[in-house]
Amino acid sequence: MNDNATTAGNPDGEVKWETLQAQAARIASLQVDIKRAQDEIDRLKTQILENWPVGSYEAGDLKVQVKAGSQRLDAKRFAQAYPAASNPKLYKVAPDVSAARRALGEDALADLMRRDKASVVVK
Structure with a gap:
């Protein structure tokens, strides 16, 4: 939504507006990617919680800790x-x-x- 009153006859204003639109579109795209990744992380953590008791486990080069919830x-x-x-x-x-x-x-x-x-x- 271009604010013509602000950018009319002002090339710098139009470039600034186009930059804002591109930045907003990229942020929205990244937010979708983050949401997908977070959903997958949540699913994997739920599976681990369902299958492993509280404790620490070696998982290859990684260490997995299953912690009891805060009281x-x-x-x-x-x-x-x-x-x-x-x-x-x-x-x-x-x-x-x-x-x-x-x-x-x-x-x-x-x-x-x-x-x-x-x-x-x-x-």
Whole structure:
């Protein structure tokens, strides 16, 4: 979709636009390749998990480790078993950003916010 108002009569703008289109098309193509590769990796890992118990294995020049899943506390079940009101020492307090924005406004939080690295999305 060429923005003629921006590029009309401006050869540099047209070249820049064509470059963006080519870059976006290449990113989209690579994303398809990555998705295919990731799907195959996931299938292979699932097969290994189904066929090998937890442990380390030599596979030619490679080493395969089958690890038990990380153990995490089920916060909802924990809260039911040990309510915060009865067990305050077992809980941490963290800021609620949405509530702070509503109560204080965006300007009051501006200096307290951090932004992650910029990114590009191509669909």
